[in-house]
Amino acid sequence: MVGLYKKSENVVSCMIKMLLSPKTNIRLPSTLRSIGTVGLFLLGCSLAAFLVFVRTHPWTQNFYVQKEMEREILPRFDRSTCCVSVDRPEDICGRPNCTSSCLEKDRVTAALENDQVKFCSDEKEKAFFLETSGTGSLNFRQACSVESLALHNPNLTVNVLFLDAPIISSATALSKLKEKYSNIRLVSIRLDEYVAGTPLEHWYHCTKWRKGPYHVSHLSDGLRFMTLQKYGGYYFDLDVIVVQPVTYYRNFVGAAADGEYVASGVIHADRGNEVINLAVKEFVSNYRSHIWAHNGPHLLLRVLKNWCEVENLQSMNYVSCRGFNILPKSSFQPVHYSNTKEFFVQRLANKTLENPTWLNTNVVGVHTFNNLSKDHPIFKNSTQIYTWLAKTHCPVIFSVAPNVF
Structure with a gap:
């Protein structure tokens, strides 16, 4: 294809030179003769610009893959402006003059659950990574984390959720992961659809969380709790390298390397686990945009203090926390x-x-x-x-x- 463009460009260049040469005697249509030398020069420039566009436009495999993924993603439905009630014309944030009934949302949500995110029906135990940058891909370090989990836990279905981005499945790291590991699933989700009907929906659409200095990190905090509440399973940050099977451990969070806090980078909870339910409620009701750890590791510690009815991490155990485990800091943070x-x-x-x-x-x-x-x-x-x-x-x-x- 590139060779064809080069040949076309050479042909056009030769034609322009011939047309502009005073020695060339070519019978041109009267329309072309009437525009004169300057006009022919401008016409040649236009043709050259068109060829440059064709050659530099991303007519690559990645481009076609991206367009294909864009077609596969469900049509967008603006949940924030739909009418939540037939009786009152208000949207989810309580604003008047909403656009259409939120009942239409049920069709989109059902399609999302049935076609793209069949997490609940999987027979295997589930694990989740969240990619929040919007790139639709993983760098090699992130891909290493995903592979390490899939490698050491072949009975886990490892789901990588790409938020608001089509997946560039032809990228080297992603294509290798899919080629070598049958237990890895790459899923593109739309955030407004993913949070629909959850406790995070009002927070997501109606608060000013995006104005905070740590809004990306806080979005990840809320989504990991919400995902485990909806589906149950394991959550892993994309900078954790797994070195042995993890499925022996259930309903846990690990202690941080300082020994004073918990680390929310790795969590497991069965679907419906009350600690995660409380974490989601705490996230929504006590959100703070200006404190980095308030809505993640500090949130979990607040919840566990109430759940376990103790005041410090050292006193938390399987018995006091009613079946929820706090693993030692060496489990996932052996290095401070x-x-x-x-x-x-x-x-x-x-x-x-x-x-x-x-x-x-x-x-x-x-x-x-x-x-x-x-x-x-x-x-x-x-x-x-x-x-x-x-x-x-x-x-x-x-x-x-x-x-x-």
């Missing part, structure tokens, strides 16, 4: 967030065959704290701990990643 540089230090050659001292049998996953570590490069041909973790626990992604990622 202030020590993330340890993942990138070059080790001595004679130490590369040894596990790091903190990586013992109690470690289920390693939180790599992407916000703090994203600017530190990973070199494939290095002795970095991160390199060793990726090579061991996400071998497919590691094999296709660039030399520095």
Whole structure:
């Protein structure tokens, strides 16, 4: 195709040169002769601009895949402006002059549940990742986290939810994940449809949460609680590398590395679990936009203090928390967030065959704290701990990643 464009461009260039040459005697139609040399020059420029457009427009596989995904996503329905009641013409936020009945929403929601997000009907246990950037893809580090979970837990259905974005399934990382792992599902969802009918719906449409400095992080906080409330299962942040099976553990949250708080980057809850129900209610009723941890890890600690009827994390256990577990900090945060540089230090050659001292049998996953570590490069041909973790626990992604990622 590109070769054809080049040939066409050469032909047009030659024609323009011939038409502008005073030595050329060509019988042109009277219309073309009447526009003169300047007119012919402008016509040639127009043709050249058209060829440049054709050559630079993204006529690639990714472009066609994206367009196909856009067609597959359900038609948009503006839930925020529909009439919630037949008796009163008000939308979900209580504003007058709503546009149409929210009853029409039922059809779209049913289609979403039946065709795109069959989480409840899956026989396998479910796990969820949330991609909130809107890119429709994963970088190699995120893909490594997804592979590590699927690799060590073949009986889990690992769902990666892409919010408000068509999935670029031809991207290297995503195509390899789908090619190698039958238990990975990539799902594109629309947020206004996903939160419809949930406790988060009014918060999502009617509050000023988008004005806060941590609004993306807080959206992720709310959606992880809501997802587990709707479907049950495991939630994982996209910067956790799983190093052994996780399905032995149920109805839990892990302690943070400081030992004082819980970490909301990994959670499991059966569908209908009361701790998650309380977390969703607390998120909506006590939301604070200006405090980063208020609606995530601090929220869970507030809920657990009430649920377990104790005042500190050390006193929480399976009995006091009525069947909900607080796993030790070594389970998912064996390295403190202030020590993330340890993942990138070059080790001595004679130490590369040894596990790091903190990586013992109690470690289920390693939180790599992407916000703090994203600017530190990973070199494939290095002795970095991160390199060793990726090579061991996400071998497919590691094999296709660039030399520095």
